[in-house]
Amino acid sequence: KAGVTQTPRYLIKTRGQQVTLSCSPISGHRSVSWYQQTPGQGLQFLFEYFSETQRNKGNFPGRFSGRQFSNSRSEMNVSTLELGDSALYLCASSLALNSGELFFGEGSRLTVL
């Protein structure tokens, strides 16, 4: 069974631009979570989606947003990019909301110049 798929794997943007990242969960998984990983802050929770609704949100500014589609695929968007948004963005899926094991994708590595 295919794992969690994230696209694109690498991207470079400039300050002020926006970016959209995509995540396809494991088949049958309905919950998708997003995390940001930076050397200084480690792994930080962004948000979690279940049944097309945001169920949990981390402590990030409103420039970070996301959505989930009816097929459980999820996208996250970062607007007005800042240098500090350079990070590895990781998506994880699980069978249900706030329960059980999380499975992560390979991540999308964003560099903001």
Place this chain on the structure above:
Amino acid sequence: GIQVEQSPPDLILQEGANSTLRCNFSDSVNNLQWFHQNPWGQLINLFYIPSGTKQNGRLSATTVATERYSLLYISSSQTTDSGVYFCAVGQAGTALIFGKGTTLSVSS
């Protein structure tokens, strides 16, 4: 919120040595996972272990939920075990919170 502390922060071993990584957490949890982050950044699931003991080959893990800690044991380490090991915990209705990780370097 819940605090997660991992120790040691760094660990250097010779191939063949054994090691124990520790994860302490500040409150009761109903989810605890151990991950290994590979050089390309992907978090690989090692164990889902909110309580009890599990083994998978050279790796095993024990969580003592009542005392709020978990241990990851690596036996007969290999160079491919190098990387960062993360413990993550969660409570009902909340997201997984990650520790800062233990960076393991195994040399041949």
